[in-house]
Amino acid sequence: MTSEHAAWLRVVGESLRGPRRGRRRLLAELEGHLEDAAAEELAAGRAPADAETAALQRLGAPAAVAAAWNADVDARRTAARLRVVAVAVLIGVLAAPVALAQRSGSPQRQPEKPRPAKVRPERGAEPGRVS
Amino acid sequence: MAREPFSGHLDLLLLAALRGEPRHGYAVMEHVRRASGGRFDYPEGTVYPALHRLEADGLLRSRWSEADGRRRRVYELTAKGSGALERRRSDWERFSKSVAAVLEGV
Numbered sequence: 001m002t003s004e005h006a007a008w009l010r011v012v013g014e015s016l017r018g019p020r021r022g023r024r025r026l027l028a029e030l031e032g033h034l035e036d037a038a039a040e041e042l043a044a045g046r047a048p049a050d051a052e053t054a055a056l057q058r059l060g061a062p063a064a065v066a067a068a069w070n071a072d073v074d075a076r077r078t079a080a081r082l083r084v085v086a087v088a089v090l091i092g093v094l095a096a097p098v099a100l101a102q103r104s105g106s107p108q109r110q111p112e113k114p115r116p117a118k119v120r121p122e123r124g125a126e127p128g129r130v131s
Numbered sequence: 132m133a134r135e136p137f138s139g140h141l142d143l144l145l146l147a148a149l150r151g152e153p154r155h156g157y158a159v160m161e162h163v164r165r166a167s168g169g170r171f172d173y174p175e176g177t178v179y180p181a182l183h184r185l186e187a188d189g190l191l192r193s194r195w196s197e198a199d200g201r202r203r204r205v206y207e208l209t210a211k212g213s214g215a216l217e218r219r220r221s222d223w224e225r226f227s228k229s230v231a232a233v234l235e236g237v
Binding site for chain 2: 012022025026028029030032033035036037058059060061062064065068069071072076
């Protein structure tokens with residue numbers, strides 16, 4: 001890979017957002033594309049240095065590639081957040097009637113009845129025998 | 132030709148380029164350029180984000196492939212992608228016929 005190509009790929013790589021795995025794959029594909037484009041330009045009769053430059057021009061500005069990538073990353077993140085909100089709302093909508101039914105159907109709390117006081121037998125007295 | 136019409140229908144062109152034959156990104160661009168008679172001259176680097184997006188949407192699948200010592204990511208249509216291609220193609224034909232009808236009536 002030429003230093004010109006490496007610099008182009010570095011600028012693209014530094015501008016990308018999103019998961020690392022996807023970014024690495026994108027950069028590997030762009031590198032392969034640069035190789036193929038340069039080889040084609042060379043086969044068409046260009047000088048090696050001109051072929052490398054022409055290949056870069058064909059791929060476009062790093063900012064344009066990064067912008068296209070980042071727009072998709074942002075759109076996917078927004079969609080994922082919306083899905084989380086939608087699930088939360090759905091759970092709320094489904095749970096609300098159940099909560100209301102439980103609240104209205106539950107019996108009113110009765111005041112506690114006084115418990116009979118426990119009578120302790122006196123010490124030494126046998127239970128059930130009256131002297 | 133202006134880039135805008137190509138840009139607006141990039142997904143359709145990419146899906147069509149992969150109909151019937153898996154290709155890597157460079158071959159996809161070659162196919163689009165050749166089939167359009169060189170009229171679609173667009174920054175080739177922006178094709179890859181579109182290919183990734185179509186794959187994330189389940190319309191394409193991809194795998195690494197090695198030929199002549201070069202490792203390339205090869206894309207192919209999924210069943211969902213084939214269906215999407217046919218729907219978008221029908222939409223495009225209806226749209227272009229409608230535009231033609233209006234233009235002929237002017």
